Amino acid sequence: MLPPDTLDGKGFVKVSPLGLFVSSSHSNDSVFAVGDVASSAGGIKLASTAIRGGRGIAFNIASLILCRENGLSSEEASKTLMNIAMPNDALKLVIGGTAAAYTQGRSTWGVDVKQKVFGEDMALSHGLRALGVTS
Ligand SMILES: Cc1cc2nc3c(=O)[nH]c(=O)nc-3n(C[C@H](O)[C@H](O)[C@H](O)COP(=O)(O)OP(=O)(O)OC[C@H]3O[C@@H](n4cnc5c(N)ncnc54)[C@H](O)[C@@H]3O)c2cc1C
Structure with missing residues (x-):
């Protein structure tokens, strides 16, 4: 505590x-x-x-x-x-079957953004890669 x-x-x-x-x-x-x-x-x-x-x-x-x-x-x-x-300079959100992303002053959205940013596992594998952990 x-x-x-x-x-x-x-x-x-x-x-x-x-x-x-x-x-x-x-x-x-x-x-x-x-x-x-x-x-x-x-x-x-x-x-x-x-x-x-x-x-x-x-x-x-x-x-x-x-x-x-x-x-x-x-x-x-x-x-x-x-x-x-x-500071937080990026925001990535899943919204139903699509997603929106804001990074470096630029906004993008769409199904392709969801696939690119979150993949099939809500970005778990992206996160593991960022941490240098391979499954
Ligand atoms: C509904 C929702 C949607 C979100 N969407 C997004 C998004 O689209 N993009 C984005 O970037 N972020 C999003 N976030 C925020 C993101 O999930 C958090 O910022 C991130 O998970 C924080 O990671 P963390 O490791 O600090 O904490 P957590 O992921 O909360 O991990 C803390 C862990 O510690 C464990 N724990 C707690 N107490 C103890 C204890 N006493 N002993 C042992 N273990 C303990 C918990 O069970 C948990 O597994 C969202 C959050 C919510 C709730």
């Missing part, structure tokens, strides 16, 4: 922009929050943000382990971390 002061007013975990460490008086560099559970500056919660954040957190955890093994200070280690607090 997280201490109450690690949560924002809506109950989401407060995180720092760099590395998404829990930020509070209990802050340390071994606790991470990412995805829907993490407090964000605004916008809606999206799978793409969770996936991107998950990759960044994995990179940062590996980097911190290597830095500690090599005797780097916390300050030196923090310079190696990936900043994963990027």
Whole structure:
């Protein structure tokens, strides 16, 4: 159970922009929050943000382990971390048999968009590929 002061007013975990460490008086560099559970500056919660954040957190955890093994200070280690607090700049929605996508200022929609973005499995295989996991 997280201490109450690690949560924002809506109950989401407060995180720092760099590395998404829990930020509070209990802050340390071994606790991470990412995805829907993490407090964000605004916008809606999206799978793409969770996936991107998950990759960044994995990179940062590996980097911190290597830095500690090599005797780097916390300050030196923090310079190696990936900043994963990027704003949501894309939205992909399934609407019945079709889909709409907004990315980089451009909107597209249609059955072909659903097939391209979500495939046959609601983008599960796309997500696994993004995480480097093969089934
Ligand atoms: C109806 C709906 C439609 C959506 N449509 C889209 C869309 O079109 N595009 C898009 O990008 N995003 C969409 N989203 C948002 C997207 O699903 C979420 O942003 C994304 O799933 C967040 O991933 P996550 O891993 O942070 O959390 P989740 O996917 O919620 O995963 C959290 C996991 O933790 C488990 N869990 C919870 N408590 C515990 C516990 N105590 N111990 C162990 N496990 C626990 C849960 O069972 C769950 O499996 C939609 C969400 C909803 C609800």
